[in-house]
Amino acid sequence: MRGIAIALVLGVHASVPFMTGGGIGVDVFFVLSGFLISRVLIAEYGATGTINFRQFYWRRSLRILPPLLAVCVALVCLAPLARIPVATLASDLGVTLTFVSDYTRYRAGHPPLYLASTWSLSVEEQFYLLWPACAVALMRLASAPARIIFILVGTAAVVALWRYYCSISGVSSLAIYDAFDTRCDALCLGCALAFLNQRRLRMIGMAWPLSLAGLAAATYAFRWDSAFAFNGGFIGISILSAILVAAAASRQSNVVSGMLEAGLLPWLGKRSYSVYLWHWPLAYHLAVNGHGGWMALIPVPVGILLGHLSFRYIEQPVARFKRIDAPGLQLLASFVVPALILVGVFFVVPRLPV
Secondary structure (H helix, E strand, O other), X not given: OHHHHHHHHHHHHOOOHHHOOOXXXXXXXXXXXXXXXHHHHHHHHHHHOOOOHHHHHHHHHHHHHHHHHHHHHHHHHHHHHHOOOHHHHHHHHHHHHOXXXXXXXXXXXXXXXXXXXHHHHHHXXXXXXXXXXXXXXXXXXXXXXXXXXXXXXXXXXXXXXHHHHHHHOOOOHHHHHHOHHHHOHHHHHHHHHHOOOHHHHHHHHOOHHHHHHHHHHHHHHOXXXXXXXXXXXXXXXXXXXXXXHHHHHOOOOHHHHHHHHOOOHHHHHHOHHHHHHHHHHHHHHHHHOOOOHHHHHOHHHHHHHHHHHHXXXXXXXXXXXXXXXXXXXXXXXXXXXXXXXHHHHHHHHHHOOO
């Protein structure tokens, strides 16, 4: 499913004609991310009665930060050659490395530009910051899975209503599209799925033909900035994505399993994070310099190649450190992202033009 998600994003960023709505790949990934992270937390809580926050944030830091830093370093090194203005580069790095770019792209100049795709990474990091503690609280206080699911689905509905309210109140479309508080309904639905047993997942997954048809239609025609998107479209895409996740997780259909396990999709899915990071700077550079047509396709193979190299020589070697027993280092790592977000909120964002 990660392979599907990144393929959709690559398609829309390469201006493939029949993939106008390929940005829904991000929504697919949000639902999947909420599901997978929650399954890990639920399993740990079930086995130990608690969640080791130190180890959780250590694992997340090793997963997220090294590939991101590599892209930022490469951008700094290539900036003179690409003639990227110093001010543009500084604002890009500032909002990206403090994980607040989901709340800055609607401002004057729309930072980040060369790292614009990291808005979704900021949403993810803010989710990682909040969800583990919320999950523990829900499992201790609500206890019954049905109650937890009700709370999470209710939260998703509230977010969808909030997004609708923002859209009719004149809030910038870009601000609504990017922000954590208007996009976390997809994550909530993924989290809710994680609390379902296999039988319930199979029941939901029975609707996978509807899900595939709906997502295919959305890939062809969905527009992220349309009134329909904010008035129910996004929550609809998230529900369709949740159905597909349920079908895959419960192996409800051999057709779905065969489709997701065939060809290059698993290979691409494993490299999806790095591909997502690496393809965009080149895509933006070509677009801003007026290189359209067939040249818009260049970031796809380049992004996949660089993503593979990043996976092979950064992600895989770094992943070995997840198993080391270094409480002090893990504790320090657990404060890195919260500290960066605080810097972004109180020092970076206030200095950006409105």
